[in-house]
Amino acid sequence: MESHDKDEPLETRLVQVRGQVQGIGYREACVRRATALGVTGWVRNRMDGSVEAMLQGSPEQLAEMCEWLSEGMSAALVDTLEVTEVQPPFARFDNFERLPTL
Known part of the structure; x- marks a missing residue:
């Protein structure tokens, strides 16, 4: 999929x-x-x-990404996935990057 269009509604x-999601x-x-x-x-430990x-994208993109986060990597043992909707206004991200551990 391509990144979102500037006119496309984002969530x-x-x-x-x-x-067990670190070190793998x-x-x-x-x-x-x-x-x-x-x-x-972005993503960080x-x-x-x-x-x-x-995560920022269309509802369909976010649903696919959350499904992957939950069960898409076989080495990961995900116990829980807590998803919180961020209300506008929010910054628009240009890419997806790994941030340092917080």
């Missing part, structure tokens, strides 16, 4: 992924999957062992 979600290449795989889907935003991602 933004903050996602917390809990389980999860963030790198997340960047590849988001880029393939045309989702923009958290000190509590979870992974946090800010």
Whole structure:
């Protein structure tokens, strides 16, 4: 999929992924999957062992990305996926990147 058009309505979600998701290449795989889907935003490890991602895209793109975050990487053992809708106004992301651990 291509990245979203400037006129296309966007939604933004903050996602917390809990389980065994650090030390297995999860963030790198997340960047590849988001880029393939045309989702923009970022992903980072958290000190509590979870992974946090800010996702921006169409509802369909976000649904696909959240499904992947939950069960798309076989090495990951996801216990919970907490998805929070971010209300406008929000910054528009140009790409999807990996951020340092918070």
